[in-house]
Amino acid sequence: MTIELQDYEPIVGPSRIGEIRALGRHLQGVRMLHVNSTAVGGGVAEILRRMIPLLREAGIDARWEVLEGDADFYRTTKSFHNGLQGLPVRVADAELEHYLEVNARNAARLPLDAEVLLIHDPQPAALIHHRHERSGTWIWRCHIDAATPSRPLWRFLGPIVAGYDASIWSMPQFTRPLPHHQFLVHPSIDPLAEKNRDLEPEEIEAVLDRLQLPRDLPFVLQVSRFDRFKDPVGVIHAWRLASRYVPCRLVLVGGEATDDPEGAEVIAEVRAAAGDDPLVHVLLLPPTADLEINALQRAAAVVLQKSTREGFGLTVSEAMWKGKPVIGGATGGITVQILDGITGFLVHSVDGAAYRIRQLLSQPDRAHKMGERARALVRERFLITRHLLDYLALVQAVRTGSDDVIAL
Ligand code: UDP
Numbered sequence: 001m002t003i004e005l006q007d008y009e010p011i012v013g014p015s016r017i018g019e020i021r022a023l024g025r026h027l028q029g030v031r032m033l034h035v036n037s038t039a040v041g042g043g044v045a046e047i048l049r050r051m052i053p054l055l056r057e058a059g060i061d062a063r064w065e066v067l068e069g070d071a072d073f074y075r076t077t078k079s080f081h082n083g084l085q086g087l088p089v090r091v092a093d094a095e096l097e098h099y100l101e102v103n104a105r106n107a108a109r110l111p112l113d114a115e116v117l118l119i120h121d122p123q124p125a126a127l128i129h130h131r132h133e134r135s136g137t138w139i140w141r142c143h144i145d146a147a148t149p150s151r152p153l154w155r156f157l158g159p160i161v162a163g164y165d166a167s168i169w170s171m172p173q174f175t176r177p178l179p180h181h182q183f184l185v186h187p188s189i190d191p192l193a194e195k196n197r198d199l200e201p202e203e204i205e206a207v208l209d210r211l212q213l214p215r216d217l218p219f220v221l222q223v224s225r226f227d228r229f230k231d232p233v234g235v236i237h238a239w240r241l242a243s244r245y246v247p248c249r250l251v252l253v254g255g256e257a258t259d260d261p262e263g264a265e266v267i268a269e270v271r272a273a274a275g276d277d278p279l280v281h282v283l284l285l286p287p288t289a290d291l292e293i294n295a296l297q298r299a300a301a302v303v304l305q306k307s308t309r310e311g312f313g314l315t316v317s318e319a320m321w322k323g324k325p326v327i328g329g330a331t332g333g334i335t336v337q338i339l340d341g342i343t344g345f346l347v348h349s350v351d352g353a354a355y356r357i358r359q360l361l362s363q364p365d366r367a368h369k370m371g372e373r374a375r376a377l378v379r380e381r382f383l384i385t386r387h388l389l390d391y392l393a394l395v396q397a398v399r400t401g402s403d404d405v406i407a408l
Helices: 007-011 014-025 042-057 070-082 091-109 125-131 151-162 199-212 231-241 263-274 290-299 316-323 352-361 365-383 384-400
Strands: 030-036 061-066 116-120 135-140 167-170 181-184 218-222 247-254 279-282 302-305 326-329 344-347
Touching: 007 030, 007 042, 014 042, 014 384, 030 042, 042 061, 042 316, 042 384, 070 091, 070 151, 116 125, 116 263, 116 384, 125 135, 125 384, 135 199, 135 326, 135 384, 181 231, 199 290, 218 316, 231 247, 231 344, 231 352, 247 263, 247 290, 263 279, 290 316, 302 316, 302 352, 316 326, 316 365, 326 352, 344 352, 352 365
Parallel strands: 030 061, 030 116, 116 135, 135 167, 167 181, 218 247, 218 302, 247 279, 302 326, 326 344
Antiparallel strands: none
């Protein structure tokens, strides 16, 4: 079933859809190209999958291309990711060379001649070296927390990013001193996607049965790539402390994005921390498991996103949209979604997370109220219709060269 713009009207109201259509009318046929590094897995692919058809419906001639790299390339770009998020990383000259070569190969393969190009994250950033006169405005879209990057790494990546005409960031504090306009756009979730649509109780039950998840105790959930910045081991420790007082299970759901080579190591760390505890369920689900994630987020008593660094954290809005108060690491984009004590809890430690798990499990009425406020906040700020409008406004702004007023 094709989802259309008008299907969002009952959720966000007619005026939002009207704004999108009005702006879209000014932008009919504008060619826009998005390039990222993976077709499945992780938040960027999750957004693009839904954003491209909606941009097209609004009138933009939007396309999405995926970079092709090899294992060495993704190891290097994982180091970039870690280094941008503040870990001390060493990247050898040969690896940097290979990164540039892979980008050059992709530049030869991809049609880089759009009017507006949105290049997502560091993996395809060096495509900018291959811009040609027919291609229009190049914008680097940074989805990660690059506030305190490793210095040697930024000496390499900084000049590449500076070559862009503009950049987009998920949080104001992530931006870098750069010689171009920087835009702030929060990511979003799609309320009509399989991952977020309303489910009947029987659909939820059927998923829990299929996953063989016992219903004897409430469960705490974290859904995340197995990445150390998501702190899955910290989640196990926090759950263990809390479950001494309030009996509950822990469900850790993950998969592997194709551009994340560290996943297997982190899964091993998680399994070691979980031991043979029958109350801990580590579920490796394929990237197509949207219905399963939806059902788990709805069935969970408490949802965690205990990240230590997070560009945005779509999983937070996903769970909030399902009326869950989320306990999240007080970092990056999580802090605009979780208003501490109002739509969830922000935590700084394992002990803090354990305390809040206990509290939410033992005060279901309070948890329910927080969950209602959480859903309302997502409706107002973090749905794909707002994101779509931001992108249309951005295209309009770069076309007219205007920084401020967007004339409808
Ligand atoms: N996700 C998934 N399966 C998994 C783990 C994550 O489908 O096993 C989804 C999750 O529901 C969310 C996205 O991947 O939609 C992760 O986005 P987020 O911004 O939370 O983190 P990122 O992976 O981009 O750092």
